[in-house]
Each structure stands twice: as C-alpha cells, then as structure tokens.
Amino acid sequence: MRQVKKVNDVVKIRISGLSIGIHEFHFVYDSSVLSLDGNFPKPVEIDAILDKTAHQILLKVNLKTSGRFQCDRCLDEFEQPISTSYQIFYLYRSTETERIVQDELQIISPDTVEINLTDDIRQMILLSVPLKLLCSEDCKGLCPRCGANWNLRLCNCKEDVGDPRLQGLKDLLNN
Numbered sequence: 001m002r003q004v005k006k007v008n009d010v011v012k013i014r015i016s017g018l019s020i021g022i023h024e025f026h027f028v029y030d031s032s033v034l035s036l037d038g039n040f041p042k043p044v045e046i047d048a049i050l051d052k053t054a055h056q057i058l059l060k061v062n063l064k065t066s067g068r069f070q071c072d073r074c075l076d077e078f079e080q081p082i083s084t085s086y087q088i089f090y091l092y093r094s095t096e097t098e099r100i101v102q103d104e105l106q107i108i109s110p111d112t113v114e115i116n117l118t119d120d121i122r123q124m125i126l127l128s129v130p131l132k133l134l135c136s137e138d139c140k141g142l143c144p145r146c147g148a149n150w151n152l153r154l155c156n157c158k159e160d161v162g163d164p165r166l167q168g169l170k171d172l173l174n175n
C-alpha cells in the first residue's frame, strides 16, 4: 500500500540536483493537504512528468480524484470521478527582468530547491468541477408539489404538474 501523505505537507518536487532529462513522479496526497473542502473526500493521485533542460523545466501534471456533490435536480449526494491535467514551464532567471503574465509560466531563480505544486493542483481540481452537477444525465428530479424523488418513486401528484409524456394517456382516458 502506498502511503497517503497528510496535513501540513505540501505537494512539492525537489529540483535542485535533478539531472537534465525526463523524470517521472507519482504521489498520492490526502485532499486536506490541498485544502480542498469536504467535496473531495478521496485522496488525490498526482502523476507528473518533469522535463529539465539547462534553462527551464517543463512539468506536465495529471490529477485524479473523486468528488462528492449534491445533484442540482434531486438534491441527492453523488460521487463523480474528477480527472484533469495541466502543464507549466518554470524558467530559470537570476532576475525577474520582464513581467510575465501567462498562467503557464513561472520564473524561478537558478538556486530554487523545490517547486511547490499545491496551489496549482488545488486550482485545477476546483476548475474541473462541472458547472451543472447532476447525479445522472436523465435524473428525474423532485416533484415540485410533494418533494418526492422521482428517481426513486412516482407520486400521485405527478400528472397534475403536466408531464407531457402522460398527456397522451390522459387524453385517451378522458374520451
């Protein structure tokens, strides 16, 4: 079993002394390390490929975890796998001569010991949460009258709220 890293830790990669070339890292962190709230109870799996040259580091990061959310329609909790990836360049510069505004670029000094990925990872995971949270694409939602969860059972007031799928049947019965 891989050890899950805990609170008070940060997600970091030591780069001082790292040889030129490609290096791969795999970490598993408790989601509390990333200050992710209760929506992310599962550990976060981090796969990183680091490509170091004399003047820069290119870091590609794949993230995997799972979130617990409340369905917008039926208000039930459900779990949804979350996976996302990003890449970032760290440029070695002894002085920050130009102001760089790109997200995917950071200036680091040549004597940087380690790079801290904590904030980037937290942000990427939060950004990958879908805007519309549904327990399933065809979630039937709640009855606006009695509050019954239509995924679990139909209620008697269903026909009164005018479900178009029942209209044909109603017409037949009324004739």
Ligand SMILES: [Zn+2]
Binding pocket: 071, 072, 073, 074, 075, 076, 134, 135, 136, 139, 140, 141
């Ligand atoms: Zn739902």
Ligand SMILES: [Zn+2]
Binding pocket: 143, 144, 145, 146, 147, 148, 155, 156, 157, 158
């Ligand atoms: Zn109802």
